[in-house]
Amino acid sequence: MISQIPFILFITFITLSFSFFLSMKLKRKNIMKTRRLPPGPRKLPIIGNLHQLGNLPHRSLQNLSKAYGDLMFLQLGSIPALVVSSPNMAQEIFKNHDLIFSGRPPLYAIKRFTYDLSSISSAPYGDYWREVRKIVVLELMTVKRVQSFANIRAEEVALMIDRIKSSGRSAVDLSSLEFSLSNNIVSRVALGTTNCIDRGKNNRFQEILHEIQQLAGEFNLADFFPGMDWINKFNGVDKRMKKYFEDLDTFFDKVIEEHVDPRRSKSDEEDIIDVLLRIQKDPFQTIKLKDEHLKGVLVDVFVAGTDTSAATIV
Structure with a gap:
């Protein structure tokens, strides 16, 4: 009986972890459904649209934008991203909605080399x-x-x-x-x-x-x-x-x-x-x-x- 305790604890841990992951996945899915997101290609579980970038991401993004429009939504791993592919759409975002898009993602290497985002090019708006x-x-x-x-x-x-x-x-x-x-x-x-x-x-x-x-x-x-x-x-x-x-x-x-x-x-x-x-x-x-x-x-x-x-x- 005592020898079975570690196995039972292991099964319990796996079950709880899977339940937590599933609940978070369903919650995220429901949130994404309520949002009005721009069109974009179908994504795979976990990696999203990363597999569609290829060795030449700029060429891949250009080809995808021809199919899905000037404003396209991609899921890059766990990071949601908007791809802007026209001057008019870029002007709309950076002129009329500049505060919303004023920040930059805190990339791993950039955060380290800019002294925890202390440079003007990486610091969050504030x-x-x-x-x-x-x-x-x-x-x-x-x-x-x-x-x-x-x-x-x-x-x-x-x-x-x-x-x-x-x-x-x-x-x-x-x-x-x-x-x-x-x-x-x-x-x-x-x-x-x-x-x-x-x-x-x-x-x-x-x-x-x-x-x-x-x-x-x-x-x-x-x-x-x-x-x-x-x-x-x-x-x-x-x-x-x-x-x-x-x-x-x-x-x-x-x-x-x-x-x-x-x-x-x-x-x-x-x-x-x-x-x-x-x-x-x-x-x-x-x-x-x-x-x-x-x-x-x-x-x-x-x-x-x-x-x-x-x-x-x-």
């Missing part, structure tokens, strides 16, 4: 986002400040042209050169130095940025099944993220320490970290900015300022 956006618009991206960095841009472009000339008849990797150009410009603008960048070489800092972009763009099961984020502990994703996040954080800590050092020689023009540190000390700030918030803004500056700019130029 007081913090409005305050950081105001700082970026009024302090970092003004016409006067952008123009003040014209000499830096001219110097770096001239150096890149010299490197191309020195290559003679040899083949030139423009993608690598443009990435280095963008990286050098952003580094001088943000940090006031080029010491962190080994000109023209794929140095450690560029490797960190590249790996962050790779991890942020890779398929991650936790983005579609948030309850299965534990799997990243076994497939190597968490290990890679921890490694490159610590490297990035160490780099940011170093440059912040250099900027608060009273012995540091200051130039006439403030760099971006100077501006952020000045605002951080302002007692009249609506939201008290921590170092993690500053680092989140710097992630936007470096990742968006280097990769996006280089891709646009090429």
Whole structure:
């Protein structure tokens, strides 16, 4: 009799788990029925419409939109999604319903690398986002400040042209050169130095940025099944993220320490970290900015300022 107790407990656990799963499934199904959702393809249990994305999701979405319309509903794992496929529908959503769609999904890698969604591109709409956006618009991206960095841009472009000339008849990797150009410009603008960048070489800092972009763009099961984020502990994703996040954080800590050092020689023009540190000390700030918030803004500056700019130029 006693030996049967573990078996009975096991059967009871399985029965209760199945009953709970079934009740939640039926409840979710009833909720979905009461909603007026846009048309979309039939979905499979558990994975939804993930199997219909294929190796080229943009092509698959284009083909599906031709069949189901400019506004289409997809179930991506446990995540409901709307696919917008026309300029008119995009204008309707982002102009007339902008507050409803103002947020972005907290993707697994993005949340980690933006210091728990502290960057302006990932922060949820609210007081913090409005305050950081105001700082970026009024302090970092003004016409006067952008123009003040014209000499830096001219110097770096001239150096890149010299490197191309020195290559003679040899083949030139423009993608690598443009990435280095963008990286050098952003580094001088943000940090006031080029010491962190080994000109023209794929140095450690560029490797960190590249790996962050790779991890942020890779398929991650936790983005579609948030309850299965534990799997990243076994497939190597968490290990890679921890490694490159610590490297990035160490780099940011170093440059912040250099900027608060009273012995540091200051130039006439403030760099971006100077501006952020000045605002951080302002007692009249609506939201008290921590170092993690500053680092989140710097992630936007470096990742968006280097990769996006280089891709646009090429």
